[in-house]
Amino acid sequence: MATIALVDDDRNILTSVSMALRAEGFEVRTYNDGAAALFALIDEPPDLAVFDVKMPRMDGLELLRRLRAKSKLPVIFLTSRDDELDEVLGLQLGADDYVRKPFSQRLLIERIRAVLRRNNIAENDAAEAPELEVLQRGSLTMDQTRHQVLWKGTPVSLTVTEFILLLTLANRPGVVKSRDQLMDAAYTDQVYVDDRTIDSHIKRLRKKFRAHDPDFASIETLYGVGYRYNEV
Secondary structure, three states, rough: OOEEEEEOOHHHHHHHHHHHHHHHOOOEEEOOOOHHOOOOOOOOOOOOOEEOOOOOOOEEEEEEHHHHOOOOOOOEEEEEEHHHHHHHHHHHHHEEEEEEEEEHHHHHHHHHHHHHHHHHHHHHHHOOOOOOEEEEHHHHHEOOOOOOOEEEEEOOOOHHHHHHHHHHHOOOOOOOHHHHHHHHHOOOOOOOOOOOHHHHHHHHHHHHHHHHHHOOOEEEEEHHHHHHOOHH
């Protein structure tokens, strides 16, 4: 039984979503502000967290930024329909997905299940498939069993979605992958995502590698086509 943390200053949303999740068999913890949630999420992490963006004291983006400094906890964040900037920033900070308000509870539950499945697949692969080889592509090393990534020998911390996208590209260096192909690889549950989601994940990947190597340029954008990994 997965445990879901809900962080939102709207008590009506906390109540209604909690009831819907519990009816589906999830355990639920609720927090009505980001500051109160931060230490609880680090000290006793749930299986997944859902954050609202607009909250007093500490908003969802700041909560996500602080959490990512210490944890790979899967996160879905909630944003209003017109806040495209918040969606992009959230994905760049390392969110696994987002849902726009007003939202269907059924859609949110399906997004939660999709992220949990992706996370569980990665964990099960690490536990049950020790025979997986380490992928070496020039300066890049990807240990699929341990979900570890090295660039020129330096560890780079990736979310599950980021790891899957990088692995998809690095598996076939020089081959262009369209956004649709990358969406199919990272989102295997027929959950709708748009092109902007993939673009934001790629930007986040580049940012993480450039934090260790300012000259990192192995992920190439082919405008109107997709992305490819160039082995260096």
